[in-house]
Amino acid sequence: MEDNGLDGIDIDFEFPTAGAQAKGYVSLLSELRTALNKHAAKKGEKNPYQITAAVPAGSDNYTKLLVSQMDPSLTYWNLMAYDYSGEWSSAADDQANLYGPTTTGFDTNTAIQWYTANGATASKIALGMPIYGRAFQNTDGRGKSYRGVGDGTWDKGVYDYKALPLSGAVVREDSARGSSYTYDSKKREWVSYDSPNIVRQKSKYAMSKGLAGGMFWELAADKAGSQSLVGASAATFGSLDSTPNHLYYPYSKFDNIKKNMGRALVAPGPSAQVSTSTTTAPTTAPSPPTSGGCSGIEAWRSDKTYVGGDVVTYNGHKWTAKWWNQAEAPGASSEVWTDNGAC
Numbered sequence: 001m002e003d004n005g006l007d008g009i010d011i012d013f014e015f016p017t018a019g020a021q022a023k024g025y026v027s028l029l030s031e032l033r034t035a036l037n038k039h040a041a042k043k044g045e046k047n048p049y050q051i052t053a054a055v056p057a058g059s060d061n062y063t064k065l066l067v068s069q070m071d072p073s074l075t076y077w078n079l080m081a082y083d084y085s086g087e088w089s090s091a092a093d094d095q096a097n098l099y100g101p102t103t104t105g106f107d108t109n110t111a112i113q114w115y116t117a118n119g120a121t122a123s124k125i126a127l128g129m130p131i132y133g134r135a136f137q138n139t140d141g142r143g144k145s146y147r148g149v150g151d152g153t154w155d156k157g158v159y160d161y162k163a164l165p166l167s168g169a170v171v172r173e174d175s176a177r178g179s180s181y182t183y184d185s186k187k188r189e190w191v192s193y194d195s196p197n198i199v200r201q202k203s204k205y206a207m208s209k210g211l212a213g214g215m216f217w218e219l220a221a222d223k224a225g226s227q228s229l230v231g232a233s234a235a236t237f238g239s240l241d242s243t244p245n246h247l248y249y250p251y252s253k254f255d256n257i258k259k260n261m262g263r264a265l266v267a268p269g270p271s272a273q274v275s276t277s278t279t280t281a282p283t284t285a286p287s288p289p290t291s292g293g294c295s296g297i298e299a300w301r302s303d304k305t306y307v308g309g310d311v312v313t314y315n316g317h318k319w320t321a322k323w324w325n326q327a328e329a330p331g332a333s334s335e336v337w338t339d340n341g342a343c
Helices: 020-042 067-073 108-117 196-208 229-237
Strands: 008-011 050-056 076-080 125-130 132-136 158-160 170-174 179-184 189-193 213-217 311-314 317-321 337-342
Touching: 008 020, 020 050, 020 067, 076 108, 076 213, 108 125, 125 196, 179 196, 196 213, 196 229, 213 229
Parallel strands: 008 050, 050 076, 076 125, 125 213
Antiparallel strands: 132 158, 132 189, 170 179, 179 189, 311 317, 317 337
């Protein structure tokens, strides 16, 4: 972690059994928390390193966890609220439904209720959402038998969200279950996945329960622009995580990490910040000063990363970023920029 300049460690233990393994998991997290706190203190840092755990949403596995003993050591519980169905299932059904009932017997709401009732701090739980779909072939639809799951994008029966809906398929959304799917009646192919509207519903649910936010698997499968699932969730929550990054890694074996990638630190330790005393020339020239409300504001650049609150000019208008983005041009179809009006 120190060598590579990371902010913490995620534990993905799939899945501990009751008894010795469950107790061992508690010990692992406790000892890791103690060690990371000591490491931070050694460097004079007050911002704690993160420890997260990818945890199951199926009762066969989560009931074995000693949740109340794990909670003090964790920064976040990353609830893997997906893969409820697949090629192992007896029928085509939802793979990430918020509510039941289903033929799988799984639903996210029941899992959330169990974790919080058994000692997990609600504000530490991140609701996991899939950026992929699971397919079922030769079926008459949800809850029906099937034969085969198809090739998928990268694994049998699994399609990246950016490949969905498949050609010829019709999208259906079920707010009562908190799920969505596509169905091609000619091919008799049914695909369970999360649409932007369902992600918004799940994000609103997370807010209503006081959860930490959302977690996704995995980012490379997302779409850009208004159809982005991460974007839909971020817009619903209104912001992204703003936990300060760790920047001070004096014990790294890599010089570039040890020296903060060549960027000076004002002060190491608890208040470490990137120095702004030196700047690098932009790859494109900033826009000339304009009159009115846009005077002195830099033009939007496709090579630059923006965070919430950043202001740019584009096509004669002033725009404010809602959250982190890159190469997302301001415009009426973009969810990541607020149009502040003409210059």
